[in-house]
Amino acid sequence: MEALGLSLPLIEPGDDLPSMILKAADQIGGLREGDVVVVSSKVVATAEGRVKELSKIRPSLRAKRIAAKSGQPPELVELILREADRILKIRRGVILTMKRGLICANAGVDQSNAPKSKAILLPRNPEKSAERLRLALISGAGARIGVVISDSVVHPLRLGTVGQAIATAGIEPVIDCRGKLDLYGKPLKITYRAVADQLASAAQLVMGEAGERVPAAVVREVEIELVERPKLSPKISPRRCLYSGVKL
């Protein structure tokens, strides 16, 4: 398996991201059948124009109250409240939220790699963005390509971020291992493998979080099932979650 970073120019709202990815992929000999393109949610959202000028945001009373507690600008907190489906925790410097079935810091509203006084939101509909990107890449490359839109996520009791797939297109994001046998012919205890999340983490090893301008990567020669319509979702409802009801 190989992961190759793609250097892109600075992305601006309205940019044609698929063309820029195809052009960047020329550096690695172009995209090939079965390649998975992992793209940071940040550049997808930026190209889609999901960039907000903070000075134009009118914070509510609630945003001001929470801002005092979290130590973030009230305008930023206002955006977070608008974007979040649920607030899980308010802590100095960060608000832990649920959004579209994902646990995420600040509802994905982020000032890093955003122009000064601006904040970037998550893509409005990441699944749609992933599918649009996939179709454009397939048409440009003339090969079947998988797409993962990735974000950075912190997990319980761990220091540091890993990659997580906020949406995928063209690949089965979870491998169903039920029925597979272990070394001794017994059915496996591990029933599903979160390959899309593993792809997002592998890609982040060659992508930059800072000013490196490597917001995408190609993962190739990996056993992955290309599909038109995935059967599984990497997201599960709180009710089905192993952690449900656990107070950490």
Added chain:
Amino acid sequence: MEALGLSLPLIEPGDDLPSMILKAADQIGGLREGDVVVVSSKVVATAEGRVKELSKIRPSLRAKRIAAKSGQPPELVELILREADRILKIRRGVILTMKRGLICANAGVDQSNAPKSKAILLPRNPEKSAERLRLALISGAGARIGVVISDSVVHPLRLGTVGQAIATAGIEPVIDCRGKLDLYGKPLKITYRAVADQLASAAQLVMGEAGERVPAAVVREVEIELVERPKLSPKISPRRCLYSGVKL
């Protein structure tokens, strides 16, 4: 970045795992300076003899009570209770626990890829195991090598497992990004990157969970800091954790 699976013969208690890894690495031209060897905790524990015959375990009353609730064999639950530092949740088929600062299913006690009627525990001291393995690989390969002992972990609201580093040796497992600047010269919001966990996930894309006999991988050409003594740990105390106090 490249991740290459290593096919190993069936590991038995007492086996010389470093020699077997070095031999398997011949298939990929041997280990090179800067390579990171990711090994499943399962084979490390097996070679160390951390294998228990279930029929020899006498379950306590508490184990029997929990076994009735979780639907697992009382002998297995007894081992889980002995291995766990804390029980977080009892659910049909799985007990969520804390062990050595990690959240893990069944305290790492696992029957998959174990001979029938046996269970494999986690390595007794994964950090020591990783360091021993590192020194043996360095001495065999004549090159500086990093080691990650990996396990499969499920994260909140996600379906499927990803890789997690339960111990590392010879690498800085977390990259401190504080002070780094983003595209626009502003300090980064993401302060740490959990590269050891990312390496574990990347490796799992080429490793098998089932009977594939690929319980290790070499990750090479990745920007990683080789160190004798890491400064950071990927584990944090519940008090410092972003999820602390959050009921999921």
